[in-house]
Amino acid sequence: DSGVTQTPKHLITATGQRVTLRCSPRSGDLSVYWYQQSLDQGLQFLIQYYNGEERAKGNILERFSAQQFPDLHSELNLSSLELGDSALYFCASSQPRVNEQFFGPGTRLTVL
């Protein structure tokens, strides 16, 4: 158990819908990262938040957005869902000046 929690574990929805994925980092970790794992794209970085502010952006679609709240939990919002958004979404967290990222168990999103 990495100490990073993600909810829900599984999500099944339809095209065009909007979903919210939630992540709680390890105690003391200020950085939260979101990654997408799909069969065709592999593991890709989406976005990073540090202490409530956006720090870095990767290949995140405009239909996707994220935020980190004062209690440091983070949410990833996916809207206008398409079949190709079906993937495993990971959240990871790390402490300042620590190089390791600890991953949550992931949320499996299926878009039908």
Place this chain on the structure above:
Amino acid sequence: AQTVTQSQPEMSVQEAETVTLSCTYDTSESDYYLFWYKQPPSRQMILVIRQEAYKQQNATENRFSVNFQKAAKSFSLKISDSQLGDAAMYFCAYRSGGAQGGSEKLVFGKGTKLTVNP
């Protein structure tokens, strides 16, 4: 942009034997970190080992060790005395050290699926 290449989509090893997984990367940075993550069928991403680029000594964690060749930009993982529980996808990952303003994001290779035969 940094890239990570794992040229072996699949590997197999006999239980108790040794196997080496290959990884090469491309970067113009001098300050960075390299990692191997394991992803078993449960899909959980588990950190196996890490290497700081400024350290010449190869990292070791129990049965897992790396061969870090900085000039060749190579970072292979050796698993000794392979166990059935080692069967998983293994991902090589790169992270900028940040000294040159690089992102802290992880850049992953495509992965190597390791099968351990009894």
